Amino acid sequence: MIIKSVSFVCSSAKIEQCPKKRLPEFAFIGRSNVGKSSLINRLTGHGSLAKTSATPGKTQLVNHFIINNNWYLVDLPGYGYAKASKVSRCTFSNLITDYISHREQFTLLFVLIDVRLEPQVIDLEFINKLGEDGIPFALVFTKADKLGAGNLASNVAHYKKVLLESWEELPSVFITSSETGQGREELLKYLENVMDSL
Ligand code: GTP
Ligand code: MG
Numbered sequence: 001m002i003i004k005s006v007s008f009v010c011s012s013a014k015i016e017q018c019p020k021k022r023l024p025e026f027a028f029i030g031r032s033n034v035g036k037s038s039l040i041n042r043l044t045g046h047g048s049l050a051k052t053s054a055t056p057g058k059t060q061l062v063n064h065f066i067i068n069n070n071w072y073l074v075d076l077p078g079y080g081y082a083k084a085s086k087v088s089r090c091t092f093s094n095l096i097t098d099y100i101s102h103r104e105q106f107t108l109l110f111v112l113i114d115v116r117l118e119p120q121v122i123d124l125e126f127i128n129k130l131g132e133d134g135i136p137f138a139l140v141f142t143k144a145d146k147l148g149a150g151n152l153a154s155n156v157a158h159y160k161k162v163l164l165e166s167w168e169e170l171p172s173v174f175i176t177s178s179e180t181g182q183g184r185e186e187l188l189k190y191l192e193n194v195m196d197s198l
Pocket of ligand 2: 038
């Protein structure tokens with residue numbers, strides 16, 4: 001897929017505020033600081049579209065971006081931000097759950113995982129919940145540039161092995177870096193194929 005146009009549409013604190021226009025929506029989610037905004041910027045080729053920061057928990061709204069005038073890229077709030085107050089953490093998860101389960105034009109979720117880390121309980125819980133609820137998703141490992149080839153391959157293999165303890169089949173998996181652009185073409189190609197199959 002060639003990205004011809006990208007623009008920010010709106011930030012929503014509730015799903016009722018999301019765009020009315022009916023276009024397929026591809027959403028991105030992950031723990032705070034996983035590199036979601038960086039990946040979105042790299043994918044779209046627009047350096048500062050999504051705000052990146054070294055301070056976790058910055059993205060607390062559902063952000064819609066319209067791409068090529070025919071689909072929405074949706075930046076969801078990060079989950080598992082330990083410093084968020086109980087109340088705001090609860091708000092995040094209601095917003096996330098609401099979006100994933102009630103937004104009709106929602107098509108597929110990309111779940112971002114920091115490839116450097118051991119599988120985190122919160123990510124595994126989130127992924128398992130998606131499976132139970134039959135939510136279509138793909139896994140996207142981020143920050144691949146931070147590991148050497150050997151560690152990268154073994155971390156990914158380890159993650160898959162852990163998933164296979166509770167899953168019969170693995171979802172689609174992408175290995176990406178927002179620094180180098182690794183995985184960008186594959187991810188966009190996959191997204192295009194999903195769009196074509198709608
Ligand atoms: P929140 O919105 O705060 O939850 O974070 P986020 O998931 O959007 O992460 P963000 O893109 O802001 O990135 C967090 C930090 O990781 C920043 O310092 C980025 O520069 C860095 N980072 C993100 N992706 C990569 C990557 O692929 N490689 C490297 N080396 N650093 C990255
Ligand atoms: Mg962000």
